[in-house]
Amino acid sequence: MLDTAAQRPPTGLDEGARALVLRVLSEASGGDITPALVASAFFRDRFGGPSDYLQAVGAVWGDAARFRLQQDISGASADAQFSLELPRRRTPEAAAAQAMLLRMPEPDFRTAVEATIDAGRLDVAERITAICRNRGAPWALSNDRFEYVGDEEVERELIRPGLAAINRPEFSGGVKQEFEAARAELAKGAPGDLKQAIFEAGAAAESAMKVLLEAHRVAFDRRDTAKALFDSLEAAGIVPRHMENLVLVAMVPRNRMGGHGAGAVAHQVAAVEAEAVVAGVAGAIAYLETRLP
Numbered sequence: 270m271l272d273t274a275a276q277r278p279p280t281g282l283d284e285g286a287r288a289l290v291l292r293v294l295s296e297a298s299g300g301d302i303t304p305a306l307v308a309s310a311f312f313r314d315r316f317g318g319p320s321d322y323l324q325a326v327g328a329v330w331g332d333a334a335r336f337r338l339q340q341d342i343s344g345a346s347a348d349a350q351f352s353l354e355l356p357r358r359r360t361p362e363a364a365a366a367q368a369m370l371l372r373m374p375e376p377d378f379r380t381a382v383e384a385t386i387d388a389g390r391l392d393v394a395e396r397i398t399a400i401c402r403n404r405g406a407p408w409a410l411s412n413d414r415f416e417y418v419g420d421e422e423v424e425r426e427l428i429r430p431g432l433a434a435i436n437r438p439e440f441s442g443g444v445k446q447e448f449e450a451a452r453a454e455l456a457k458g459a460p461g462d463l464k465q466a467i468f469e470a471g472a473a474a475e476s477a478m479k480v481l482l483e484a485h486r487v488a489f490d491r492r493d494t495a496k497a498l499f500d501s502l503e504a505a506g507i508v509p510r511h512m513e514n515l516v517l518v519a520m521v522p523r524n525r526m527g528g529h530g531a532g533a534v535a536h537q538v539a540a541v542e543a544e545a546v547v548a549g550v551a552g553a554i555a556y557l558e559t560r561l562p
Contacts, residue, residue, distance in 0.1 A: 279405020284371045284472070286326065287378055290397055291370065294382070297391045304366040310388045311381035319369070330374055339405035340374045355461025376458030379408070379415045386413045408456075417455045423548050434558035437472075438480040439480050447473035448554060451547050455540075465540040470550040474516065477557045478502060484561050493553060495520045507560050515556060518549035520533050528544060 280286060294302045316322040319342065345368035347359040358366070370378060386393060394410040401408045407423070408415045417423040435445040451469035456464045478498040482489050487505045489498060499516055499550035502508040508516065523546070525536050 272491035274403055275454070275545060279321070280406060282375050282378060282401070282406045282408070286400055286406060287371050289400045291367075292384060293393050293396045293400070294385055294389075294391065297393045297396075298389055298476055302385060302389060302391075303361055303363065303546070305369060307381050307385045308366040310384040311377070313384065313388075319365070322369075324411065326374065326377075334374065336384050339370065341368045371383040376456070376462075379456065379458075383414055396423055400446055415456055417452050417544065419544065419546060419548050427548045427555070427558075428554040434555045437558055437561070437562055439484060439552070440477060440558065442480075443476035444473050444480060447476055448550065451550070455547055458540060460477045460538065467523050467526055467538060467546045470546065470547045471519040474519050474550050474553050474557075477554050479514065481507060481557055502560075508557070510558065515549075516553050518553055519546050522546050 278386045282290075291304060291307065293305065295340075300389065312322065323339050326338055333515065346365040349359050349364035350361040370381060381396070383389070394413070398409045398411075400406075401410075402421065405420060407417055407419045409418045409424075410416075418428050431448065433439060435448050447469050451466045451473060454466035454469060466522050475495050475498060478495070479489070479491070482498065482501055482505075485505060485507055487501055488505070489501045493501070495517055499508065499513055502516075503510050503513070522542065526542070
């Protein structure tokens with residue numbers, strides 16, 4: 270019998286998942302870490318206070334996102350201030366901090382958790398990773414940092430083989446650096462970061478093809494496009510034509526959203542699009558590694 274949690278559709282790091290993470294931080298610190306302390310760790314050396322942070326949210330995520338977050342924070346503070354419960358469970362300041370953490374942009378929440386772990390030296394990686402898995406959030410906590418791993422199937426079939434492949438000596442230069450940069454940009458999660466994640470993922474795939482051509486001593490022009498690199502691989506009998514879509518999985522998204530200018534209207538990259546491209550490139554790199562001599 271599967272329990273309710275196992276059967277529920279993925280929620281990601283929604284308010285329920287965030288509340289669980291905050292509870293883990295509190296329990297690991299013996300109750301010393303409160304939402305206010307998490308907010309303080311997040312602000313440290315980043316923002317002058319809530320108003321400064323809200324201005325930054327408006328600049329990065331848009332005025333609508335800033336307004337919604339400001340309303341949530343103000344509403345939570347007012348509800349706590351005028352609560353009829355005696356004694357009050359939370360001060361207005363504590364309620365405001367809780368609301369901010371539960372509803373801030375997800376990359377900022379992950380940063381707040383990382384900053385709190387750094388400050389408190391907490392051993393919470395296993396539990397927070399378990400929460401992410403149970404809620405279908407594509408993140409794992411490793412070395413006190415959130416890393417993109419995809420859902421369980423994506424992690425098993427694409428990300429883990431890709432990470433193993435980039436540790437091959439042949440791929441330990443540009444391929445490894447560019448793929449890890451793609452995952453790092455994905456973790457930052459702001460609109461510009463998502464675009465950069467797609468660009469870096471495409472660069473990693475191109476680098477892997479160049480490494481493969483060099484390993485097989487096939488001549489090519491280092492200025493070749495990704496399509497030309499694949500054609501050289503296919504012509505040399507290294508990679509069959511029917512694998513073209515896998516190997517070049519990042520190239521159309523990169524060219525349309527991350528590699529060329531958009532014109533009058535800026536490219537908008539959704540997190541799910543960037544995640545799909547990075548996962549696809551992980552699979553491409555894992556496959557290309559099998560074609561090394």
